[in-house]
Amino acid sequence: MSRPLLEVDHLVMNYTTEKGDVSAIQDVSFTLNEGESLGLVGESGCGKTSIAMSLLRLVAENARFDSGEIRLDGTDLLSLTDEEMRQRRWNDISMVFQGAMNAWNPVYKVGDQIREAMDLHFHPRLSNAEVEARISKLFELVGLNPAMMNRYPHEFSGGMRQRAIIAMALSCDPKIIIADEPTTALDVIVQDQILQELKKIQADLGMSIIYISHDIAVIAEVTDKIGVMYAGKLVELGSTREVFARPRHPYAFLLLSSTPSVTGPRRKLAPLEGEPPDLLNPPTGCRFHPRCPYATDQCATDEPPMEDAGDGHQVACWNWKEVPELGGLTK
Ligand SMILES: Nc1ncnc2c1ncn2[C@@H]1O[C@H](COP(=O)(O)OP(=O)(O)OP(=O)(O)O)[C@@H](O)[C@H]1O
Ligand code: SF4
Ligand SMILES: [Mg+2]
Known part of the structure; x- marks a missing residue:
């Protein structure tokens, strides 16, 4: 049995609003083992992105954690200082944000934007040549021609922009990647290619992945376990095979x-x-x-x-x- 890497334990999170509390995460618990892939599925608004953002502690300002723990390698991330959390973000857990492929800054080359992220987060610090070699390797890994790192976002197709986003998420060598609707805006063929590639990368690098999707069929092939969410709650959790069969x-x-x-x-x-x-x-x-x-x-x-x-x-x-x-x- 592989080791538990991430343990979400009775997590409760509310958003404070003028109209009252929005109960976005209600008593959610699950474990992600080393090298495992977990899918979180449910209708729009059920709290999938709220969970993802909680794992990185990048929640909106009006979010309030009321109870529970998020343990990474046994350390409760909710108890870390902002600086300690900053050290772990991207290095231990990174994320492919929902809609991120449309968030590339149009005026900078894609490779430079990845370089900037690495400058901010990667330790130990690398020389310029080392960063370039790493981006080049990452591009190959996600199925992009390394020469593309010197191109601008508008020169990329949708699928290529999303591959580059995945390269950026991989850039600091995280133990866990959270992929929030990683292929939703793409056509079915590109969607399938990217998911299969992510699966291969995960196996090659021995990472753990959390896939988030509103479409259970999309992530069935690439996940070991599936958690079904409804209205802020995790209502079912089991092996993908079991959840589908019964x-x-x-x-x-x-x-x-x-x-x-x-x-x-x-x-x-x-x-x-x-x-x-x-x-x-x-x-x-x-x-x-x-x-x-x-x-x-x-x-x-x-x-x-x-x-x-x-x-x-x-x-x-x-x-x-x-x-x-x-x-x-x-x-
Ligand atoms: N900052 C916020 N303040 C108040 N309510 C919020 C905030 N962010 C999200 N919500 C609400 O919290 C609930 C969960 O939202 P969340 O974005 O986590 O859902 P989701 O499952 O990711 O949805 P989608 O599939 O549409 O991406 C929704 O009711 C949403 O309207
Ligand atoms: S039968 Fe189960 S899912 Fe349906 S309302 Fe009762 S507890 Fe909820
Ligand atoms: Mg979402």
Whole structure:
């Protein structure tokens, strides 16, 4: 068994707003082992980016950590000083930000922008020639011609800009990369190429990766484990194979059964009706209860804890045993 590298332990984070608290992360726990890849999936607004930003401690100013720990190699990142955290950011954990491929500064060459990031963060400091050699190697790794480092962002296609973003995220040799919707804006073929390359890079470098996506089918092939989020909560966590074969949580079940690439093009099994709740005022009990076809009275009042559903699979639902087998239904 590989070693736990990152342990998120009962994390609670709220955004303070004029209208009240937005409950963006509610009691989330998971572990990322060395060399492992974990996918976090869920609808827009369920808290995926909030978790990612928390891991780097780059949350918005109005974010407030109320309880829990984020331990990296046993050290709670939330207890570090700003300077200690700065040392760890990019070197230990780095990130491919949501939408970052469109955030290149148009007036500087791409290689110079990566160089600047390395100057700020990489230790030990490298000479100019060493930095250049490193960027050149990183470009090869992500499938870019090293000569492209002397080009401007507008000379790159969307896929190339995203590859360069990945090169930048790799530049300080992190132990963990968080990739927030890394391929969402790209066409399906480029999306697939980039994910396969990330998978290979991860294996070659022995890194751990957290993939974030609203589309469970997209990250299925590149993850070992999947965590399904709903309204600020992690509601199911298990090996990717297990979650696909037999989602236990009603939300995960409905999400998967309404994903055509999972069930086959002509089989939409059960619709996922309604909208996710407003996190300023989340539902009591189980946050999914207003939309859940399996809800019982208890669900409206009592918050279900994560419990073991066998094979290391965890689920937060009072009635998970009632959820049918997806695999059985698709035959
Ligand atoms: N700075 C902020 N202040 C108040 N609320 C915020 C802030 N940032 C995010 N939120 C809210 O927190 C919730 C979680 O947002 P988050 O961006 O983490 O979701 P997400 O799962 O990444 O969504 P998407 O798939 O659209 O990227 C949402 O309700 C969002 O509106
Ligand atoms: S706890 Fe109840 S409302 Fe929540 S997912 Fe399970 S059955 Fe549905
Ligand atoms: Mg997001």
